[in-house]
Amino acid sequence: MTAPTIPFEQRLKAKAAELGFAACGICDAEAAPEAGARLREWLKQGCHGEMLWMETRAAERASPKGLWPEVRSVIMLGMSYAPAADPMALANQPERGRISAYAQGRDYHDVVKSALKALARWMVEQKGMGALKVFVDTAPVMEKPLAQAAGIGWQGKHTNILSRSQGNWLFLGAIYVDAALMPDAPARDRCGSCSACQTACPTDAFPAPYRLDARRCISYLTIEHKGPIPEELRPGIGNHVYGCDDCLAACPWNKFAQAAQAHKAFLPRAELAAPRLDDLLRLDDAGFREIFSGSPIKRIGRNRMVRNAAIAAGNSGDGSLVPALSALLGDNDPVVQDAARWALGRLEARCVNSPVW
Structure with a gap:
């Protein structure tokens, strides 16, 4: 009796976990159409301050196809940096400087990109996988709306991604592919009345x-x-x-x-x-x-x-x-x-x- 074939998406998520990712989800490239409008309104209000690159590349950032027209699916990945110590502990030690938890270890750009490239190499080796592109933070990618569309978590009231299992301690990375993959269900907002x-x-x-x-x-x-x-x-x-x-x-x-x-x-x-x-x-x-x-x-x-x-x-x-x-x-x-x-x-x-x- 022939063993059942494991779907590619399932194998992809297993490989992502093996490479150190705590979360992996998939969405269609056009799964977050409202994100572009929210971005344009935010920029119009000047809330980006001196981050002028967000304005100059807004058209590319507004949707995955604006950056790469051939993209059909987006794989969103999250890598945990959950701190062991209370991030607020130093608030009562004014003679010490407080550095955000994400920046106290190795540069996340290098760590996440290295793992993304390893996952991309594995994907290329699979039959039928076409072109793909990997992104970590520095490209005009709307990581958070896409992560919510891919089911990793929801964008909380503080505008960061929140996960039921990982909290809000996640670095996000993206892989754009020109193949149609089975999407995950989008994440539901669970902030409720909390402020x-x-x-x-x-x-x-x-x-x-x-x-x-x-x-x-x-x-x-x-x-x-x-x-x-x-x-x-x-x-x-x-x-x-x-x-x-x-x-x-x-x-x-x-x-x-x-x-x-x-x-x-x-x-x-x-x-x-x-x-x-x-x-x-x-x-x-x-x-x-x-x-x-x-x-x-x-x-x-x-x-x-x-x-x-x-x-x-x-x-x-x-x-x-x-x-x-x-x-x-x-x-x-x-x-x-x-x-x-x-x-x-x-x-x-x-x-x-x-x-x-």
Whole structure:
């Protein structure tokens, strides 16, 4: 008796799991038609801030066929980076800088792309598989709406993908194929009446549920924004120096996420888990490159990191940081100088108004 043939889609998902992906789903290339309209409205409102590449490539981003007309199916994959430690633990240690959980290990671009390419090679070896393209974050791909259409999870009120089994700790990758594959059922929104992520945001970056104004988002301000951070937003940044997990950490669905399912490449490096602000303030270019080599943090450069650390220092109330901040008043970067002046002013006011520093 001939053994039943295992469907390609089932074998694909088994291979994806073998390569370290925690989730894999399939959708038709035209399964999220509303995403393009939402993107255009978001861009029209200017909520993307200085991320001008989102505007210049909006037509390609609006739908998979806008980027590659031949695509027929999209395979969406998620790789877990669920943290073992509480991302909020450092909120009460103002002398330390908070780095987003996703950036404390190896650069996810390299890890996810390597696994995607391995899966793509396996697919090419299968009979009947045609052309395909792999994407991780840097291409104009609407990963989150496609992930929801492919059943991986739903786009929560904080605009990130939420999974019933993985919480919101997922890196997303996509494989576009010119073959028609059996699609999965789309994921259903399960946020209900919960607003935990909205109220957790220190800078009020959510004008409404499911809408993010990047111009107020700490992740945007500390990573993408190149100039001086608006002064009215600086107190809310607290001790965040790269990214922010506050809205993610607040989500109740994370109780189902297991750190054991996280890819080992994303385990935190000791020097990135809780860096001292004093050390960050004293970084030069060479020191920055040495510490953040192999990390996604390296792309913001030394000046932006020191700017962020100076703002965190101003929020810390820690007078021991005054010498390092004072040295930055003569920094070559005027943005760093501005952040240092502001921080020193904050610390001075704290000293004047407090009977004991």
